[in-house]
Amino acid sequence: MVMVPKIKVSIDGKTVEVNKGKTVLQVANSMGIQIPTLCHDSRLEPFAACRVCMVEVEREKSNALITSCSTEATDGMVIRTDSEKVLKTRKTVLELILSDHPKDCMTCDKCGACTLQDLAYEYQVRDSRFFEKPDGGITEDENPAIQQDTSKCILCGRCVRICSEVQQDYAIDFKHRGFTTETGLPFGKPRRETTCVLCGQCVSTCPVGSLVEKQAAGKARDWELKQIKTTCAYCGVGCTMYLNVKGNEVVKVTSKTGSIPNDGNLCVKGRFGYDFVHHPDRLKQPLIKKNGRFEEATWDEALDFVAGKLNDIKARYGPDTIGVFSSSRCTNEENYLAMKFARAAVGTNNVDQCART
Amino acid sequence: MTNSISEIKDCKLIFLIGGNPTEAHPIVGLEMKKALRKGCTFIVADPRQIWFAQQAKLYLPLKPGSDNWLLNAMAHVILDEGLENKEFIKTRTEGFEELKAFVKDITPEKASEFTGVPAEDIRQAARLYAKSEKSAIYYTLGITEHTCGTDNVRCIANLALLTGHVGKSSTGVNPIRGQNNVQGATDMCLPDKLPGYQLFSDEKVVEKFEKNWGVTLNKKLGNTAPTMFDRMSKGEFKALYVIGEDPIMSEPNQDYTIKGLKSLDLLVVQDIFMSETAHYADVILPATSFAEKDGTFTNTERRVQRVRKGINPIGNAKPDWKITCELSTRMGYKMDYPSPKEVWDEIASLVPMLAGINYGRIEQNGIQWPCPDVKHPGTKFMHEGKFPRGLGKFFVLPYRAPAESPDKDYPLLLTTGRTLYHYGAGTMTRRSAGIIHKTNDCFVEVHEADAGKLGIFDGEMVKVVSRRGEITARAEVSDKVKKGVIWIPMHFAEAAVNKLTMDAYDNITQTAEYKVCGAKIEKI
Ligand code: SF4
Ligand code: SF4
Ligand code: SF4
Ligand code: FES
Numbered sequence: 001m002v003m004v005p006k007i008k009v010s011i012d013g014k015t016v017e018v019n020k021g022k023t024v025l026q027v028a029n030s031m032g033i034q035i036p037t038l039c040h041d042s043r044l045e046p047f048a049a050c051r052v053c054m055v056e057v058e059r060e061k062s063n064a065l066i067t068s069c070s071t072e073a074t075d076g077m078v079i080r081t082d083s084e085k086v087l088k089t090r091k092t093v094l095e096l097i098l099s100d101h102p103k104d105c106m107t108c109d110k111c112g113a114c115t116l117q118d119l120a121y122e123y124q125v126r127d128s129r130f131f132e133k134p135d136g137g138i139t140e141d142e143n144p145a146i147q148q149d150t151s152k153c154i155l156c157g158r159c160v161r162i163c164s165e166v167q168q169d170y171a172i173d174f175k176h177r178g179f180t181t182e183t184g185l186p187f188g189k190p191r192r193e194t195t196c197v198l199c200g201q202c203v204s205t206c207p208v209g210s211l212v213e214k215q216a217a218g219k220a221r222d223w224e225l226k227q228i229k230t231t232c233a234y235c236g237v238g239c240t241m242y243l244n245v246k247g248n249e250v251v252k253v254t255s256k257t258g259s260i261p262n263d264g265n266l267c268v269k270g271r272f273g274y275d276f277v278h279h280p281d282r283l284k285q286p287l288i289k290k291n292g293r294f295e296e297a298t299w300d301e302a303l304d305f306v307a308g309k310l311n312d313i314k315a316r317y318g319p320d321t322i323g324v325f326s327s328s329r330c331t332n333e334e335n336y337l338a339m340k341f342a343r344a345a346v347g348t349n350n351v352d353q354c355a356r357t
Numbered sequence: 358m359t360n361s362i363s364e365i366k367d368c369k370l371i372f373l374i375g376g377n378p379t380e381a382h383p384i385v386g387l388e389m390k391k392a393l394r395k396g397c398t399f400i401v402a403d404p405r406q407i408w409f410a411q412q413a414k415l416y417l418p419l420k421p422g423s424d425n426w427l428l429n430a431m432a433h434v435i436l437d438e439g440l441e442n443k444e445f446i447k448t449r450t451e452g453f454e455e456l457k458a459f460v461k462d463i464t465p466e467k468a469s470e471f472t473g474v475p476a477e478d479i480r481q482a483a484r485l486y487a488k489s490e491k492s493a494i495y496y497t498l499g500i501t502e503h504t505c506g507t508d509n510v511r512c513i514a515n516l517a518l519l520t521g522h523v524g525k526s527s528t529g530v531n532p533i534r535g536q537n538n539v540q541g542a543t544d545m546c547l548p549d550k551l552p553g554y555q556l557f558s559d560e561k562v563v564e565k566f567e568k569n570w571g572v573t574l575n576k577k578l579g580n581t582a583p584t585m586f587d588r589m590s591k592g593e594f595k596a597l598y599v600i601g602e603d604p605i606m607s608e609p610n611q612d613y614t615i616k617g618l619k620s621l622d623l624l625v626v627q628d629i630f631m632s633e634t635a636h637y638a639d640v641i642l643p644a645t646s647f648a649e650k651d652g653t654f655t656n657t658e659r660r661v662q663r664v665r666k667g668i669n670p671i672g673n674a675k676p677d678w679k680i681t682c683e684l685s686t687r688m689g690y691k692m693d694y695p696s697p698k699e700v701w702d703e704i705a706s707l708v709p710m711l712a713g714i715n716y717g718r719i720e721q722n723g724i725q726w727p728c729p730d731v732k733h734p735g736t737k738f739m740h741e742g743k744f745p746r747g748l749g750k751f752f753v754l755p756y757r758a759p760a761e762s763p764d765k766d767y768p769l770l771l772t773t774g775r776t777l778y779h780y781g782a783g784t785m786t787r788r789s790a791g792i793i794h795k796t797n798d799c800f801v802e803v804h805e806a807d808a809g810k811l812g813i814f815d816g817e818m819v820k821v822v823s824r825r826g827e828i829t830a831r832a833e834v835s836d837k838v839k840k841g842v843i844w845i846p847m848h849f850a851e852a853a854v855n856k857l858t859m860d861a862y863d864n865i866t867q868t869a870e871y872k873v874c875g876a877k878i879e880k881i
Pocket of ligand 1: 146163169171198199200201203
């Protein structure tokens with residue numbers, strides 16, 4: 001084992017001993033001290049673009065403001081996260097960010113889950129002295145999964161970084177200069193024609209309403225959604241995800257950093273492949289084939305028919321002429337019951353899953 | 358997997374063979390990308406230039422079905438150059454001398470003839486793999502979907518045993534399981550074993566189940582799916598209850614499967630959609646999706662995780678567990694559980710490797726089996742210090758040719774696989790708007806040189822023909838796939854590639870040979 005050297009750091013008057021190599025933000029969080037962030041995502045390298053995570057470090061001559069997300073904590077550091085200087089500067093930073101952000105929280109899909117909105121509320125930044133009408137708007141694209149509104153972009157770069165650092169798909173980047181800077185696909189190409197794999201990782205990391213799930217747009221305010229933690233039903237990785245439900249409808253699927261095994265990441269199937277649940281083709285009623293055509297039946301009719309027929313075949317030809325296929329799509333409990341059904345109810349060991357993959 | 362997903366990022370070398378994680382297991386793909394960023398060396402053996410092949414230090418474009426030659430030749434090089442882990446071989450393995458004698462003649466030069474991979478690259482691969490401090494092998498269906506699938510897996514194990522790259526973190530042999538709960542389904546549901554791989558030959562085990570269930574068990578080992586189809590073709594099988602599967606799409610040789618299903622007196626299909634198989638059913642029972650039920654799935658790293666109900670069943674559908682219980686009760690064997698939790702408790706009471714797992718313990722995060730008691734934290738990586746059978750065994754595995762190889766009439770080698778955007782038979786993904794936006798039609802990847810000879814252009818619709826049938830697909834012409842090989846994804850019912858594939862199976866697991874058969878392409 002390599003021994004990691006320890007250092008002592010003081011934050012807001014409390015001193016802790018921690019392993020060397022952590023950022024000031026990480027140390028503060030580990031002490032339960034919250035520092036606001038906008039461009040930080042634990043899945044990404046520090047970028048220090050938004051400056052809201054600024055904290056004050058004691059220096060010999062004059063104290064300095066540093067970005068806590070990108071500064072490594074060093075031995076003996078004395079830090080304040082709540083000094084007047086910090087709060088005042090943070091407020092100005094927010095004003096600057098809001099100078100190029102539309103004031104339409106009332107119709108924004110991110111409302112209630114937006115970090116910028118929360119910070120503006122916390123710091124009571126109602127207006128920006130620097131406000132100019134934001135440019136951009138909803139990018140036209142026929143893909144049904146991802147919607148981008150460039151007017152809301154705060155240029156934190158999280159989407160660009162998750163696409164290049166984590167996904168390594170390099171589909172999007174910063175474009176243009178100055179006030180008109182935005183992020184997006186190259187040359188205004190349709191998403192379909194780019195290297196974008198529609199994973200929606202960029203949506204998952206966007207702290208504001210610039211990137212949202214298109215199919216969920218306009219369907220529910222954040223506080224109306226019930227989040228149910230579950231496991232993806234597609235591949236064997238078994239990502240942890242949350243069904244966002246309103247009424248009896250899955251409106252969208254999200255995940256959270258720290259989830260096992262996926263740390264908040266999902267692929268296109270997990271994130272956007274849920275709408276089959278509500279597809280009109282779903283079977284909704286038992287069906288019995290009569291004269292070559294399927295007719296609707298009640299559960300009682302269908303189950304009695306099957307049970308009678310199976311008992312019949314069992315009596316006439318023996319249980320080993322009956323087989324059960326179970327499925328890797330079913331839960332463990334369901335597979336167990338299918339197996340128990342074959343062995344205990346039918347009396348055969350003919351039970352298998354046919355996809356031996 | 359013998360290791361955990363969280364260990365991937367710390368691998369120093371990853372040997373990826375017959376697997377395409379960026380598409381088939383994207384989040385495992387992300388962990389490998391993390392490793393790549395941290396400087397992990399990649400060796401990729403695949404007939405297609407997949408994403409990781411382009412990033413790899415060494416890319417071995419091997420001919421489908423020739424894995425055996427590659428792996429045995431790597432063992433040859435390791436021994437020839439004295440790169441083996443002598444201490445490990447002495448203390449943890451058996452059968453070494455036999456292997457050594459056997460691979461002596463499997464030179465990289467000879468292997469090169471069969472694999473199409475330059476001998477020097479095979480040498481280099483063996484050296485890199487053996488010398489790295491943390492080497493892990495990852496494979497998927499490219500290794501197993503062959504008549505020699507089990508042999509291939511054992512050849513891989515040979516390499517790990519020779520070098521001692523096993524039983525440590527970020528070091529091991531890792532199959533990545535395809536479907537969400539294929540691990541759990543295998544743990545629960547095998548025709549020749551009781552749940553948790555418990556044996557019928559163990560009287561105590563049988564007695565335990567008989568007592569718990571209140572029945573006398575049938576001691577005749579059950580039929581696998583292929584055997585059941587075989588018996589259908591002979592008219593010896595009468596009824597099939599299919600839960601959540603679509604054998605017409607997933608079994609090889611579609612015509613044969615359909616004939617079998619038609620021969621039955623009773624076919625019951627329980628599913629969420631009208632699958633291809635459901636058309637042939639006598640009764641269809643509407644089941645619920647994962648969003649409408651509670652339970653657990655077990656992922657590829659053996660982690661038992663909760664599935665939770667988010668919405669009420671659509672229409673009159675019912676969850677599979679409920680339907681099976683009601684059916685059983687009506688047949689005269691009472692099954693009555695208030696919820697899946699009680700089913701799990703019964704499982705845990707009967708299956709030692711799961712005994713320590715309960716819903717309370719996995720409320721936050723899943724637990725990896727083996728987990729023998731409620732104090733046990735679960736098992737992150739397996740085979741530390743000891744293998745289940747004691748010593749690790751070397752196997753001597755001569756090459757066996759695929760059941761069908763390309764020939765004069767069917768000169769191209771057809772191999773199959775998955776794409777990022779679709780899943781299985783496509784019943785779910787093809788009903789998802791976001792997903793079909795990227796791909797929604799069947800295509801066949803053809804090498805430029807082969808396309809040139811046939812006069813086929815990129816994007817052109819072509820006919821792909823094998824001895825068993827034909828399909829129509831869009832040609833994707835590039836140099837992604839190896840010359841002489843064509844590749845077709847498996848998700849499209851209207852162009853089902855299993856109309857073409859062979860119904861030949863691995864001698865042990867009875868996995869079908871989806872990865873190699875002869876085919877030809879015709880212009881339309
Ligand atoms: S969806 Fe994924 S690939 Fe596409 S731009 Fe976003 S992060 Fe990149
Ligand atoms: S789109 Fe969102 S994530 Fe991307 S730079 Fe703009 S605000 Fe940040
Ligand atoms: S989100 Fe993607 S990688 Fe994760 S389990 Fe689902 S299909 Fe697999
Ligand atoms: S979070 Fe630190 S600069 Fe944005």
